[in-house]
Amino acid sequence: MKTYRPLAPVPPIAGRILDAQLHLLDRQVLDNDGVPVTTVDDVELSAPEEETVIAPGTPAPIITALLTGPVLGTRIFGGRPPSSRLVRIPWKDVADVGVVVRLGVSGENLESGWVERWIRDKIIARIPGGRHDPR
Amino acid sequence: MILGDLLGTPVHDSDGIRLGRVADARFTLDGDPQQLMAGARLLGLVVSPHSWSSFLGYERTGLTQPWPLASLLRWRHRGSFVVMWDDIAVIGEESVRLRDGFTAYSPALDEAGQQ
């Protein structure tokens, strides 16, 4: 077996480190009341979609939003939904990334919650006892 | 750009020699503190020559249990390295090209998932 020379560690960084696959993608997203909203199906970056030559000294892209919805299908089966169909949770609404991703806002107003709200209002809440507190 | 598109993209050096695929993107939280959580800036990419499927995190943390599963999964990611953002010349759909004389860093993180 080929042996690999040990590599130097990455130069020390002030901020916390987040490896996207390891710490962010596919994590559960909770709103500010701890209610599950969705999972992190993908992440959007502030870099152009097409092939770009990066001039030296260009500032690094940042995460602009967590993505959910149809993007899960394309991540599994390939392809990419048009940008207009992406369901975004802006990064500024994210309060903490741990074993779950916590938002600092209520899930009630998020675009990503419309399916849940539709099923709730049209079906579940109409069945007797649908708003009954089990505790 | 969507991160999912970047993951799995082949990585070449400046001579066009294939080095592997993008296995992960490393971010650092040192951006704009004017919000709930600091902005996440792309620090670099983790490149793996053999398998780009992030397999359960064994490749970057010091986990050694349960033997021999841990060793096996780590072996699948032997030779992976980190390139910093400054060493990336082109990001495209088909390929990520690195700059001439880029530095390969160790992808290791400590147990808590930090460097």
Added chain:
Amino acid sequence: MKRVLGVALGILTAIGGFVDIGDLVTNAVVGSRFGLSLVWVVGVGVLGICLFANMSGRVAAASGRATFEVIRERLGPRAGLVNLSGSFLINLMTVTAEIGGIALALQLASSVHYLMWIPVAAVAVWLVIWRVKFSIMENVTGLLGLTLIVFAVALFLLKPDWGALAGQALAAAVPAEETASSYWYYAIALFGAAMTPYEVFFFSSGAVEEGWSIKDLIQSRIDVLVGFPLGGLLSVAIAGCAAVVLLPAGIAVTSLSQIILPVAEGAGKVGLAFVLVGLVAATFGAALETTLSSGYTLAQFFGWSWGKFRRPAQAARFHLAMIICLLIGMAVLATGVDPVLITEYSVVFSAIALPLTYLPILIVANDPQYMGEHVNGRPVNVLGMVYLVIILVASLAAIPLMIVTGAGS
């Protein structure tokens, strides 16, 4: 005192909740064909489910994450979806089998045809999921399921030749009239019946439902380590009854009425009354658990709001998914397909799908990022790896054996 009571209650519900339609049917079939020569598999299965439930409970308590959230995170969306499809379909098959089981048990008690009971059973399951508090649901079905102890009582009353039974159990050998491949096929079926993946989805999600912390772990460990082995003894008693009465008579079990025949013979009318209550409770309890599990797996994979501790309106997709699953189960049963047959297949498919859930849990139970200091100890890991090998072998051997034996016939 309260603590002791809590432990006692936990143990009792673990015993009563251990047996479901899969255990009932598989153990009776095996007893009627192989005597007690496969009893060692129940032991292997029970130790396995103790290990597995204990790990997933610990993951849930330490990280607050239920099994399928962890599977999605660790396997990624693609492998996770394959896993979800497999686990979900097998779980749906088990839901169908359990509802059929309730209906068959009610038919035995009432002489009304079981197809008439299927809508009743499904609606009752839904109502409990819709309205009843999680802990009450758990405890009532678990305690009523304890009446299945009548199988053990009946076995004593039948006054079997204990020496011969022990001989079958200890010197495990393939009976002369059976082939080695059907022996091993049923070994896998028994293993799958004891270690059904839904029990783990349910156990870990239940830990989140009841808001377990690390402090509650000791209690859960006692419940599992005492309750499951005693539940396993119930399984052995079911096989024993079949081995004593049905095997000599040359009856191979194909229906629920044959399973309870030895109880009627050994313990009379009173025994029959107990076993009918036990059958309904055990299948009803398992129908609740599997239906909830189908909601849990979907909701956890897609990140929906879930849990019985929430109002249904606060977990709308979760509740809708369960309603749809119950409707599908009813539709399948309405075609007249034999629930006992569905059960026999479902336990084997459970064994096939087992590695999909077992492996991620084993790995995450070692990850300090989730577990902090509560990662697996060395002995647990050694045992965990041994079981990983057993589970993989059983999973890979199941389909070839199913083809060779014509599904055990």
